[in-house]
Amino acid sequence: MSKYTEDDLKKELETKEYEYGFYTDIESDKFPIGLNEEVVRAISKKKNEPEWMTEWRLESFRIWQSMTEPDWANVTYQKPDFQNISYYAAPKKKPELESLDQVDPELLKTFDKLGISIDEQKRLSGVAVDIVMDSVSVATTFKKTLEEKGIIFCPISEAIQKHPELVKKYIGSVVPQTDNFYAALNSAVFSDGSFCYIPKGVKCPMELSTYFRINEGGTGQFERTLVIADKGSYVSYLEGCTAPQRDENQLHAAVVELIALDDAEIKYSTVQNWFPGDKNGKGGVFNFVTKRGLCETNAKISWTQVETGSAITWKYPSCVLKGDNSIGEFFSVAVTNNHQQADTGTKMVHLGKNTKSTIISKGISAGKSQNSYRGLVQIHARADNARNFSQCDSLLMGNDCGAHTFPYIEAKNKTAKIEHEATTSKIGEDQLFYCNQRGIDMDKAIALIVNGFSKEVLNKLPMEFAVEAQKLLEISLEGSVG
Amino acid sequence: MLKIKNLHANINDKEILKGIDLDIKAGEVHAIMGPNGSGKSTLASVIAGKEEYEVTKGNVILNGEDLDDMAPDERAHKGIFLSFQYPVEIPGVSVTNFIKTAINETRKANKQEEISAKDLLKKIREKAELLEIDRKFLSRSLNEGFSGGEKKRNEIFQMAMLEPKLAILDETDSGLDIDALKIVANGVNKLKNKDNAIIVITHYQRLLDYIIPDYVHVLHQGKIVKSGGKELALELEEKGYDWLK
Numbered sequence: 001m002s003k004y005t006e007d008d009l010k011k012e013l014e015t016k017e018y019e020y021g022f023y024t025d026i027e028s029d030k031f032p033i034g035l036n037e038e039v040v041r042a043i044s045k046k047k048n049e050p051e052w053m054t055e056w057r058l059e060s061f062r063i064w065q066s067m068t069e070p071d072w073a074n075v076t077y078q079k080p081d082f083q084n085i086s087y088y089a090a091p092k093k094k095p096e097l098e099s100l101d102q103v104d105p106e107l108l109k110t111f112d113k114l115g116i117s118i119d120e121q122k123r124l125s126g127v128a129v130d131i132v133m134d135s136v137s138v139a140t141t142f143k144k145t146l147e148e149k150g151i152i153f154c155p156i157s158e159a160i161q162k163h164p165e166l167v168k169k170y171i172g173s174v175v176p177q178t179d180n181f182y183a184a185l186n187s188a189v190f191s192d193g194s195f196c197y198i199p200k201g202v203k204c205p206m207e208l209s210t211y212f213r214i215n216e217g218g219t220g221q222f223e224r225t226l227v228i229a230d231k232g233s234y235v236s237y238l239e240g241c242t243a244p245q246r247d248e249n250q251l252h253a254a255v256v257e258l259i260a261l262d263d264a265e266i267k268y269s270t271v272q273n274w275f276p277g278d279k280n281g282k283g284g285v286f287n288f289v290t291k292r293g294l295c296e297t298n299a300k301i302s303w304t305q306v307e308t309g310s311a312i313t314w315k316y317p318s319c320v321l322k323g324d325n326s327i328g329e330f331f332s333v334a335v336t337n338n339h340q341q342a343d344t345g346t347k348m349v350h351l352g353k354n355t356k357s358t359i360i361s362k363g364i365s366a367g368k369s370q371n372s373y374r375g376l377v378q379i380h381a382r383a384d385n386a387r388n389f390s391q392c393d394s395l396l397m398g399n400d401c402g403a404h405t406f407p408y409i410e411a412k413n414k415t416a417k418i419e420h421e422a423t424t425s426k427i428g429e430d431q432l433f434y435c436n437q438r439g440i441d442m443d444k445a446i447a448l449i450v451n452g453f454s455k456e457v458l459n460k461l462p463m464e465f466a467v468e469a470q471k472l473l474e475i476s477l478e479g480s481v482g
Numbered sequence: 483m484l485k486i487k488n489l490h491a492n493i494n495d496k497e498i499l500k501g502i503d504l505d506i507k508a509g510e511v512h513a514i515m516g517p518n519g520s521g522k523s524t525l526a527s528v529i530a531g532k533e534e535y536e537v538t539k540g541n542v543i544l545n546g547e548d549l550d551d552m553a554p555d556e557r558a559h560k561g562i563f564l565s566f567q568y569p570v571e572i573p574g575v576s577v578t579n580f581i582k583t584a585i586n587e588t589r590k591a592n593k594q595e596e597i598s599a600k601d602l603l604k605k606i607r608e609k610a611e612l613l614e615i616d617r618k619f620l621s622r623s624l625n626e627g628f629s630g631g632e633k634k635r636n637e638i639f640q641m642a643m644l645e646p647k648l649a650i651l652d653e654t655d656s657g658l659d660i661d662a663l664k665i666v667a668n669g670v671n672k673l674k675n676k677d678n679a680i681i682v683i684t685h686y687q688r689l690l691d692y693i694i695p696d697y698v699h700v701l702h703q704g705k706i707v708k709s710g711g712k713e714l715a716l717e718l719e720e721k722g723y724d725w726l727k
């Protein structure tokens with residue numbers, strides 16, 4: 001009889017390799033390594049930016065120079081050498097966007113491998129795609145439909161040219177340059193990213209989606225996303241990414257800023273699958289992200305994320321509930337396997353009265369990985385009747401991994417109601433045997449149990465994204481059985 | 483259908499089954515009785531292929547094929563079904579989703595197409611009716627917060643959906659109220675035919691009033707100490723196990 005114990009289960013989980021480990025060979029225009037004021041200026045010049053933008057970048061750079069890398073997170077790694085990174089890479093061939101024929105065939109092949117060809121995307125349920133390939137957006141679709149509603153959805157570099165008043169007003173308004181080390185760095189050197197503006201009272205008719213990829217070996221990626229939902233508007237924004245397998249560490253330090261004005265709602269969903277490193281923990285993406293949303297009166301922001309990738313993840317999508325009656329939500333599934341380390345969570349800052357926040361965090365750890373949840377719920381003095389509910393569940397596979405929860409609560413108003421629940425469970429041999437006995441093999445059984453565990457969060461994702469997320473969870477934990 | 487020859491099995495180096503012989507033919511119902519800790523559930527688990535148990539001697543043969551090297555899921559694909567004495571909870575996985583996965587995995591292994599949504603629904607409706615299961619129940623997380631009786635009824639519902647060749651019911655009667663016992667027993671009887679076989683593990687005659695066994699075996703300290711017809715169960719009810727020890 002073939003024996004299958006938890007040891008085998010562990011071994012299996014350790015042998016999972018990265019699915020999308022390929023590398024697209026598109027000629028790219030790349031800066032030499034290193035960072036100084038000249039490089040910052042050059043990036044700005046390359047993008048033909050107005051003076052104010054160049055100045056903003058330089059200011060950020062100076063701020064960054066005065067800062068030190070934070071080390072409070074529960075992760076250990078070889079700190080990146082910031083002078084050993086190239087800060088700009090753009091595909092040399094810039095395809096025109098009217099037709100797929102004009103797109104570099106190599107690029108199309110990449111999308112095929114990802115199973116998300118533009119072709120398919122176009123046909124699929126009205127998802128507009130703004131694809132960021134190596135820092136410069138190379139394709140934008142569905143623009144017309146959006147334009148009719150007055151919605152702006154374009155690369156941020158384009159927005160800087162065409163809508164400088166909006167960019168100038170809001171960039172850095174939620175995540176200031178001084179916010180943290182990585183945010184300052186991003187502000188200085190951000191290459192590209194997406195910009196989105198929904199006018200007053202407009203409900204965006206489709207999910208807006210961006211696929212990010214890191215494509216050039218050794219190229220740091222500094223995406224900048226700015227989403228503004230004007231009064232009474234609604235938008236659902238999807239962000240997903242995969243990365244090719246590379247041998248050296250790749251730094252990713254994105255900044256995402258959301259602004260929900262009065263009565264507006266923003267749903268921001270992420271499926272993150274950066275290269276996590278091989279099974280010995282070599283290579284892999286360092287993902288240091290600053291994501292924050294600002295809610296004005298009666299506004300609502302929901303962050304939903306499924307995180308399976310990166311060697312190191314440092315990420316706390318947060319909500320500043322500034323307006324009265326505003327709502328912040330955070331739903332997260334984070335999977336770590338092999339030597340991955342994740343320190344993720346959220347910050348809910350209650351400033352307004354009757355503000356409400358909900359946090360549901362599901363951590364799944366396998367292999368020798370470490371998965372930490374770090375959450376801060378802050379109730380300010382003037383925030384009467386603020387409410388928070390937090391639930392943090394951890395699922396462990398095997399005995400070599402770790403799950404940690406660090407919930408911080410700061411309440412300065414006595415009317416606050418704060419609830420926190422936490423559970424830790426382990427996938428048991430009995431559960432696996434039960435599934436096996438019904439004809440469900442190990443991989444499928446693990447996928448089933450993990451998907452069940454994550455269900456409350458997966459349910460929050462838009463349909464087509466949920467399917468992809470489920471697949472990712474399966475891949476991330478897949479063994480080599482049978 | 484199932485032949486067990488001189489089966490010895492250990493757990494954690496402790497011998498639990500100490501030479502079991504059983505011969506079960508298609509169309510038959512066998513009852514296994516015996517005191518607590520005699521090895522009934524162990525026997526069921528070993529037939530189903532649970533890895534923690536080490537078979538040290540003897541064989542389990544299903545339709546001429548030695549199951550020795552076979553993983554539990556492969557055995558399930560060949561038609562072995564175990565109704566668990568203690569069904570486990572799988573949070574977040576609905577009864578329907580679980581059963582659909584089980585059916586399709588088995589079909590895939592047997593090189594059949596996936597079941598269509600229409601057929602699945604039809605079957606669910608039919609079997610839920612047979613076992614008087616409320617449809618609302620089927621969207622709940624598998625066994626999570628189910629009462630003891632609900633868990634058992636759900637096991638038999640899965641059996642009805644999967645239509646196994648050999649079903650082992652491990653104390654399915656425990657936890658069922660009198661009405662539920664009748665419904666479940668009646669359901670099992672309807673599922674019984676000349677091509678499948680059932681092993682009923684129980685402590686009580688009352689189940690055997692409904693599911694009438696062709697043979698009754700008494701397990702004691704890992705061995706079958708007595709076999710007989712259905713009268714044996716009545717005799718045990720009256721005399722207990724002492725006279726057999």
Ligand SMILES: Nc1ncnc2c1ncn2[C@@H]1O[C@H](COP(=O)(O)OP(=O)(O)OP(=O)(O)O)[C@@H](O)[C@H]1O
Nearest residue numbers: 493494496498516517518519520521522523524525
């Ligand atoms: N993991 C284990 N380690 C050690 N002993 C075990 C283990 N599992 C079962 N046993 C022992 O094996 C023996 C048989 O157990 P089993 O569950 O098969 O009994 P049973 O006949 O089904 O009893 P019951 O009527 O109470 O259900 C018991 O003595 C039990 O304690």
Ligand SMILES: [Mg+2]
Nearest residue numbers: 522523524567
């Ligand atoms: Mg038992």
